[in-house]
Amino acid sequence: MAHAPIKVCRHGSELLAVPAFHYHHLFAVEINRICRQQETRPAAVAVELGAQTVQAVKAWLKELGQGPGCQKKLPVMIGLLKPNNMIRASYRQKAIELQQKTGQKLSQIPLSVLHRELGFSNSSLLCLSPTDSIIEAIRCAVELDIPVFGIDLEEMACGIYQNPAMIQHPPGEAEDLxxxxxxxxxxxxxxxxxxxxxxxxxxxxxxxxxxxxDFPRVVFTCGLAHWSHIQRHLDDSSIKPALITDMQSHKGNGFKRVIVHPCIAVEYMAYFPALTKKYEKLRRPAYEENQGNILPDLSPAYILQSLLKKAYHSFFINNSKKDHHRFDTAQDLQAQRQFEGYLQNLCLLRHRIVPDIPMIVTAAEETMSNAFVQTLTKTLMAFPWVTPLRLKGLPIVASSPRDQDGSLCSVSEENNPASQGIDCYIYSSPGNRRFTSQIDYTWEEMKNKADKPAGKIDYHLYTWSPWDYLITAMSLHAIRYAKRKQYKQTTDVFAGNVFEGIDIKASLREYSRGKETIYVRDSIKKNVCDGSLNEGGFPVVWILKPGKHPGAEFHPLSAKCDGMEKYARNRMHFNANVSSKSDRMVAIVGYGDLNIATKASEIAPSIRSDRYYGALIYHPLCWTLRQFTIWAEVTDFHRNPYCHENRLLNCSLLEAIMMEKHGKSIKDYDWSTVLMFLAIPYAKTNLTVIAPHDYQIDPMVFKRAKQFGIDVGFFPLSGFPQERLERIAINHMVPVSSHDPECIYPNYVEKALGEGQTDNREFVSERVLNFGAGLKNQRESYF
Amino acid sequence: MRDYMTSINRKSVLLSRPYHAMATSFEDREEVIQKILAAWIGDADRLPLSPLLIGEPGIGKNRIVYECAKICGKPLFIFQGHEDVTAEDLMCAVRFSDDPERKMDYIVQPLVSAMIQGGICFIDEIGKIRGRALAPLASLLDERRYIDSNLLGERIFAHPGFRFIAATNTTDLDANALPDFIRSRICPAIRVEYPDREHLNRVIRSRFPILKKNSVKLVEHFWTLWQDKHGDLPPSPRDSIYIFGYALNLADRDAAGDDHANHLDICGISNDLQPRHLESAFETFFQTDKRRPEWPTHP
Known part of the structure; x- marks a missing residue:
């Protein structure tokens, strides 16, 4: 590290500049060093931010206990959100055309269109990352109680930063900065x-x-990309000194204080959170003159090595004790060397000395098992993240589930971190990095806090029948037209390859006709539809939005068996099975965000709305209690999981199914694969998966399906209209007036949801609706 | 032909010919290319890895491999996978010789040719090949680095410069998961995603420089038409290139007039592609979608 900073002298004043890699700890350390040393201590600090933004940061830092004589750690990750109204000047003509085309003013055009067509983002976010040189500079100014100036423009359009040049990553402590x-x-x-x-x-x-x-010595930090131009402009006499408005007493109104979700926050930290933790531990306040160099203890390579060691230990040592993990562990032991070598090579090609979290996790995903990736992610993300509880219920900025290009975020409501939040397009300032959450990480602290509100007990609410009709009809349609890969036996004339052996019958037949032709047997996999499949094609797994959904959870829904007993054809048999298998028949396992805010739940608070990203349906849902009973009996209680109701509440049932039937834990696989695993043991001959056309089913699903003798059929989501898919993604759980033999709903539910109780019934065929009519002795006719 | 002859333990064999990709401009994809090159870096102590590219058809997996071969300056040997490939098909074949002094010729397949010459072997559509046919790869892709050919009766060792890569469509893996012994040897598994809108626009502009005059307008029109048909589902580069190519042919046909409309050598005579040509191309291309069973509006 150079101990002589970049110095520019003008008219008896000196400028100490630290052009930096944003969020890289080396530059924060350098700022801290300059401010701490008596011979370089500045009279003022200038940073690459707007004047109001700097004052908002300063005010918040003071409130958080930063200041002269106070040595407090900065909560991580907090941020300031600011509305933006600027569109790039070069898009002016395009903006005019867009208004002409749509016949609407820009303010009336949906944000998504403005973002797509004009690159417009309606908010900007500044992350107060301790390892960023700008934040460190403001922090030092607050600690030294000297003026700090934001000298950048306050408002600007979202920048487009290409990546044409490969820049070497900052060096270690040994090299001259x-x-x-x-x-x-x-x-x-x-x-x-x-x-x-x-x-x-x-x-x-x-x-x-x-x-x-005005000041004898100014410390200035900005992005490395701007420095050469600023340096040139400093020599340019045509650029005159500007008038600087005194903003020191400005409190920074118009900014929204937020907490940044860890998945986004890691993008704004140096390498990995453990480094930030260490930095905060070693950092000396600016008022404390200290010549010590903290960089040798901040070696990212050393920290990464210890993190990897920790992850290997927790995965290989702990998992080797668990039987169901032995297979993964053995494979990962082999692949460990490949993973490390691959990561090392990636660093080499990307001019980096140490990889960051997204690089490490991606390399692990491409070479190691899911279980290892999860352990590794958990180890790398271990950090005392700040939660709303600690910061007066501040809203959380997280990546939106509807995000496509890494700029759509959702901002939760204040004091309600579990709320669905408002979507907004955000660009980060400075640097305009993406907000894509590249890692699959569950924020455990928030998951526990975001529990469902007390008093709303799921099993007193029922699914809404129009939803039942719709999802049943769509599932049956998919079952009928799903493409299933099946082996078809073929016989061909021998042409050099015997394939699966000589077809003696066919060869003899030809011989008897006087032809000496040899035939061989072969089996070819073909995509076929089995239009005759109906209820037999259940279970059906819906993957509506694959990928990571922070905060989403599994949610099983069930029918109570005690009300079914009176419809049983053989009560003794029914009771024997139900008592041995427990008192609830699971019909649906949803995966998504529970208790989201919708118009209906606002009008009628007793309605709970869930947004599903995926669901598993064990049988048609539009039936009466009698029909459910018949289903249970004709399938001999084998086509649904049964359990006691207390096991539904904490999902222990799902974990038990995974463990008992597959020897795996829910945490070992992606949620969509878990849904398929939960379906396979309860399928008769077929499992139907409905997912986006480019969704790739985990090979392990096919393996397990084969072991259970199940065919996996696939139907693309694009086979259904978008509005129907959007409708089934929202499951309203509603109160009922009566539920036996079928659900009757109070009128206010219809009004709140804007749908009639029998809507969508027309989509379901009479044959399905009349399931079990006069079945008494026709058990075989169904399956 | 002589250039393509070599000998393995004094047996003369014919080598497969490497593929030289057409020189067209290649847009973006640096990240995937970097990953492949990172996988290929290796030496005797640390074996190079054998990446697997996974993605939808037409997304540009092959182009990425061609680009990597170009960057490395190595000959590229491509083997096309299909359901009827056998283990021996991967290595060697025999044919009646054209040389009157010889009865038979051994022809070593692209895999073995790449092994001998220190080139790159690319197995396309590996997901379509049956598991048992892939067995010879087991010894080749681990530290043994050789394969045994029954037909040749020889053990063939790979040149130190030999590199391997495979690609498969997502749907093929769905139906026919690669066997564990291959899966553990073919890594990293790199997913190739749909390119974003900006990237695709650049692909179209660079592929059809003839559009120069009104390319922005036409590309915008293309996106409007695509979104009407497919919503948020993105087009693949192949889809986009075919649609624009066909639309240009329609424009050529219009320009040629009725007298020459049926001639096949009118390609490139017009540079006046109109939105209506794009619309007709869309109409023709997506007629086939109508075969998909419709979601019933009423039973």
């Missing part, structure tokens, strides 16, 4: 967004000149 900056500033300058950054750099230079006039 100044040499690194000189070597890479020109490359970094290629990343600039000419249209937006040119104006910003001129404004920053003019303000810097003004500050250098």
């Amino acid at each position: 100044r040499a690194f900056i000189n070597r890479n500033a020109a490359f970094a300058a290629h990343l600039r967004d000419e249209e937006i950054d040119t104006r910003r750099e001129i404004a920053m230079t003019a303000r810097l000149k003004a500050l250098m006039r």
Whole structure:
């Protein structure tokens, strides 16, 4: 590390500049060092942020207990959200055309269209990352009680930052930081967004000149990409010092304080959270003069090594004791070397010394088992993340489930972190990084806090019959037209390959006709539809939105068996099975966000709305209690899981099924694969999966299905209209007036949901609706 | 032909020919290319890995492999996988010789040719090959680095420069999971995603420079038509190239007039692609979708 910072002298004042890699700890350390040392301690600090933003950060830092004589850790990760109204100037014509085309003003056009067509984001987010040089500079100014200035433009359109140049990642502590900056500033300058950054750099230079006039020593930090231009402008006499408004007493109104979800937060930290933790531990406040160098203890390579060691230990040592993990463990032991080598090579090609979390997790996903990836992610993400409980119920910014390009986030309501939140397009300031959550991580602390509100007990609510009709009809349609890969036996004339052996019958037949032709047997896998399948094609697994959904959970729904007894044809048999298998028949396992805010739940608070990303349906849902009983009997109680009701509440049933039938834990697989695993043991001959056309079913599902003798059929979601798919994704759990023999709902439910009780019934065929009519002695006719 | 002859333990064999991809501009995909190259870095102590590309048809998996071969400067040997491939098909075949002094010729397949020449072997559609046919790869892709050919009666060792890559469509893996002994040897499994809108626009513009004049307008029109038909489902580069190619042919036909409309050599005579040509191309391309059973509006 260089101990002589970059210095620019003008009119008896000196500017100490730290052009930085945003969020990289080396530059934060350098700022801290400059501010701590008596000979370089500044009279003012300037940063690449707007003036109001800096004052908002400063005010918040003070409230958090930062200041002269206070040594407090910064909660991680907090952020400031600010509304944005700017669109790039070059999109002016396009914006006019868009208004002409749609006949609407820009303010009336949906945000998604504005984002897609004009690259517009309606908010910007500043993450207060302790390892960012800008945040460190403001922190030091607060600790030294010296003025801090935001010299950038306050508002700007979202920048487009290409990645044309490969920049070497900052060096370790041994290398000269100044040499690194000189070597890479020109490359970094290629990343600039000419249209937006040119104006910003001129404004920053003019303000810097003004500050250098007023203060004898100014410390300045900005992105590395801007430095070469600012340096040039500083020598340009045509750029005059600007007038700087005194904002020191400004409180920074108009900003929303938020907590940033860990999955997003890691993108704004150096390498991995453990490094930030260590930085906070070793960091000395700016008012404390100390010559000690903390960098040797902040070696990312060393920290990564110990994190990997920890992950290996917890996976290989702990899992080797569990029988069901032995297979994964053995395979991962073989692949461990490949994983490390691959990661090392990736670093080499990306000019990095140490990989960051997304790189490590992606490399692990591509070489190791899911179970290992989960252990590794958990180890890398272990960090004391700040929660709303600690910060007066601040809203949480998380990646939206509807995000497609890494810029759609959802901001939860204040004091209600479990709420669905409002979607908004966000760009990060500075740097405009993406908000895509690249890692599958469950924020355990929040998961526990976001429990369902007390008093709403699921099993007193019932599914809404129009939803039942719709999902049943759509499932049956998919069963009928699902493509199933099946082996078909074929016989061909021998042409050099005997395939599965000589077809003696066919060869003899030909011989008897006087032809000496040899035939061979072969079996070819073909995609076929089995239009004759109906209820036999259940269970059906719906994968509506594959991928990671932080906060989503499994939610089994069931029918109570004690009300079914009176409809049983053989009560003794029924009671024997039900008592041995427990008193609830599971009909659906949903996966999604429970208790989301919808219009219906606002009108009628007794209605609970769940958003499903996937669901498993064991049988048609649109039946009466009598029909459920018949189903249970004709399938000999083998087509649904049965359990006691207390096991439904904490999902222990699902874990038990996974463990008992597959020797795996729910945590070992992605949720969509878990749904299929939960379905396989209860299928008769077929399992139907409905998913996006590019969804890839885990090979393990086929393996297990084969072992159970089950065919897996696939039907693409695109086979259904989008509005129907959106409708089935929302499951309203509603109160009923009576549920025997069928659910009758109070009128207010119909009004709140805007649907009639019998809506969608027409989609279900009479044959299914009349299931079990006069069945008394026709057990075989169904299956 | 002589250039393609070599000998294995004094047995003369004919080598397969490497594939030289057409030189077209290649857009983005640096991340996937980096991953492949990272997998291929290796030496005697640390074996190079054999990546598997997984993605939808037409998404550009093959183009990525061609680009990687170009970057490495190695000959690329492609083996097309299908359901009837046997283990021996992967290695060697025999044919009656054209040389009157010889009865039979051994022809070593792309895999063995790449092994001998230190090139890249690319098995396309590996998901379509039956598990048992892939057995010879087991010894090749681990530290043994050889295969045994029954037909040749020889053990063939791979050149140190030999590299391997395979690709499969997502749906093939769904139906026919690769056997464990192959899965553990073919890694990393790299997913190739649909390119984003900007990327695809660049692909179209670079592939059809003839559109220069009104490319922005036409590309916008393409997206409108696509979204009407498919909603948020993205098009693959292959879909986009075919649609624009066909629309240009329609424009050529219009420009040629009735007298020459049926001639096949009118390609490129027009650079006046109109939105209506794109619309007709969409109409023709997506007629086949009508075969899919409709969701019933009423039973």
